[in-house]
Amino acid sequence: MSKFNVAVVGATGAVGREIVKILEERKFPIKDLVLLASERSAGETIFFKKKEFTVQEPNKNSFENINIALFSAGSTVSRKFAPIAVKTGAIVIDNSSAFRMDSHVPLIVPEVNPQSIMNHSGIIANPNCSTIQMVIALKPILDEVGINRIIVSTYQSVSGTGKSAIDELTEQSSQILNNKKTTRKVYPHQIAFNILPHIDVFEDNGYTKEEMKLIHETKKILGNNKIKITATAARVPVFYGHSESVYIETNNHISINKLKKIYLKTKGIKLVDDIENNKYPIAIMSEIYDDVMVGRLRKDLTEPNGISMWIVANNLRKGAALNAVQIAELLI
């Protein structure tokens, strides 16, 4: 097969729109494209290769003749329609958390564990955005000297929540700058000019689901259950780009110079680390670069094998849509 019928579920969302754009940018070999979203946007049109495509509401027949279905409409929609798509013969690449931890569902970052894709039985999961950028930065270190421990704090942009959160930050920023009372629908507190140490729901252990995703997904992708990981995930008033402060302890010693040399050679990573000229990864750079940006590399002052770094990536592209399309490329 040289061209494929592709469906995008959640095509009108923040990630879905990016998927459609990236399929075009990367010249994915598409025969027919089916764009699906909720009844709210059924009938809307989206351009792909200068042609208009009408958005439809999914039903049990939507996946007939579809070879690859890219889902990005949340867990409920994935749970309902992914099994139907698979039954009809499609391979599903799912951006929700619905199946990520299922043992028969590979969780793939093409730069890190492409070989795991072989074990799929119809569904392949796309990891959480904050996990993707971290494992890409950590994999070369893991391969070189091993990693014993990870402490990660995230600073995640509102686009990770979806288009309603982008609207909320825009509205609240304007309300505040115009001395008006803020209104909110998406987050439990004002997000404009604020930081919320709360992403997704709280679990019984006091961590949020987002923090637990980072912990479990990292171990699954790296194929290493022994790594000790703790995470704090925060939502910041940034539109695009997730930033992470990551501290690791390696099993064996590695110098910062050696690490920089490795990063300079690693596909998918852009080393931005020139503090004398104030160069380090910043969230707005993720609107320009698709690579995961790594900088502020420094040795811990108390732990000989401790290294700290700052990692930034575009959460909608490498953290979601681009990774999903790269999985599709790997598949074909």
Ligand code: A2P
């Ligand atoms: P819609 O735009 O019609 O609401 P985001 O994460 O940016 O909020 O986007 C979520 C995506 O998932 C949107 O495309 C949204 O469509 C879609 N979606 C939400 N609920 C459903 C549903 N029940 N069936 C299909 N698509 C859905």
